[in-house]
Amino acid sequence: MSPKKWFAVHSFAGFYFGWLMLLVCLSGTLAVVSHEIEYLSDAKFRASGASGPVPWAQLQAELDRQYAGYQILALELPDQPYLAGEISLVRQHEFLFVYFDPASGQLTGEGEWGRLSRYLRNLHMYLSMGDVGKVLVTALSFLLAALLVSSFYVYKQWWKGLLKWPGRLTLQKRTHWSDWHKWLGACSWPFILIITLTGLWYFTEFWLLRLKVEHYPSVPKLSQPADSAAVLPLAELVQKAQQAAPWLEVRAVNFPVQAKAAVMLSGQDGNPLYRNRANRVYLHPNSGEIIQTQRQGDLGLVGTLVDIADPLHFGSFAGLGVKLLYLLFGLALTFLVASGLWLHRLRTRRQQPELAKWYGLHGALCLLLVLVALAMTTTNFSQREIERLPLSPVLGSAGVRS
Known part of the structure; x- marks a missing residue:
């Protein structure tokens, strides 16, 4: 294809679903460091950072003493040692998070289902719209792939611009925005490739699960019901x-x-x-x-893809430094989407000065989808329904919380 046609592909992929992609990129970027933001906001999310095995017996004793009458649904240790572990407790229809220091087994606090990390997770993964939202979010990876591939044809000899600082940024100056757009794209394309490939895998995995295609080791069942x-x-x-x-x-x-x-x-x-x-x-x-x-x-190839996609997509595999690097490149990707929209506006405003007509019906629908997703997430992210109680011991012996 000619450079002009590649530019048309690039413009289409970045413009028509720009607001939705902007929301997904920004929420995903913040989700990378959501636990760190929670760490800064509340002491209950903080651990001592000391190394060593978890004193499980001490943790069990603390739970029995302070949360008698509850049952453990799940427990999870954090990826980083400075973050508190979390335990999901239930009692009848009540759900509760309890946080603890993995090094000492001491409890650090409690909280409900709704929190920043949950809000960003729901928004980024499926727009709080169930399977429909999941398909919409993961399908954006095809547009991201189109943007990435077309950018190499639109921006010829891009590697020469890596060491050229784009300079100042003026709101109404299209060449300034174009310089920053090209430079950030050239610097961050390996990161965008990782996000694109993992996004394509999420789309594939969704349909494997939806169509019940066997692709991962099965979960065993007991021959007789447990007591x-x-x-x-x-x-x-x-x-x-x-x-x-x-x-x-x-x-x-x-x-x-x-x-x-x-x-x-x-x-x-x-x-x-x-x-x-x-x-x-x-x-x-x-x-x-x-x-x-x-x-x-x-694990086979497909099973391996299932289990390495999340660490690669969110940068949780190598400590705080890598997470901060993902934050930096995530912000760059978010800026690329936003600046692409603005560049399109600056380039076409003479032909279509009216903003509403410029963005069109498709743009209005996309923006409406974004607003609905934000509203639904804000309304529903703190809700957690307990359908079945777990098969786990009732903590303590009195049956009443002390």
Whole structure:
């Protein structure tokens, strides 16, 4: 194709769904450091940062003492040592997050389902619109791919501009915006490629799940229903899992909500590029017997893609430095989308001076979708319905919170 046609492709991909892409890029960028923002906002999200194994028995004792009558639904350790771990507790229809210091087992506070990280997650992943929103968000990766490929044809010999500082930025000067747009695009294209590829995978994974295509190791089922009154406590389950699978650094525990489901403990096996769920140990809730194990090295190609997509997409695989780098490039990508919209406006305002007609019906619908997504997320992000109580021991013995 000619450079003019490539430019038309570039303009189409960046303009017609620009507001939606801007929302997804900005929410995803902030989601990268959402836990760090929470860390700065409230002491309950902070841990001591000390190293060493989690004192599970101490943590269990603290939960029994302070949250008698509750049940543990799940537990998760953070990716970074300065962040507090979180435990999901339920009692009848009540849900509660309890935070703790992984190094000492001391509880640091509690909170409800709704928080900044949840708001950004709901907005970025599916616009709070269920499957329809998921498809819309992941389908944007095709537009991002079109923008990335076309940019190399639109911006000839882009590598020569890497060391050329674009200079000042004037609101109404199209050449200034163009210089910044090109420079930031040239600097950040490897990051955009990662986001595009992982986004394309999310789109593919959605349809694999939707169409029930087998692509990941199956979850085992118990031959007989477990006795809900005889489920082992958290500390004992972790101990049995570590004895049977010393290779597993336990970082998450999920109690079942069905009588024939096993307790799942997951974590790390030496490669943080895989998310915790790549390594799993399934235990019988009553006996602690190992039902099944799963290690990252045993996953096939598709299974590997499932478990490395999130760390690559959000930069959670290598500490705070990489997360800050993702934040920087995420802001650059957000600016690229915003500046592309503004450049289109500056380039075409003489032919179409009226803003409403310039953006058109498609633009108005896209902007309406953005506003609806923001409204729905703001309204619903703090809601968590408890459909089934977990098969986990009732904490404490009095049955009443102290």
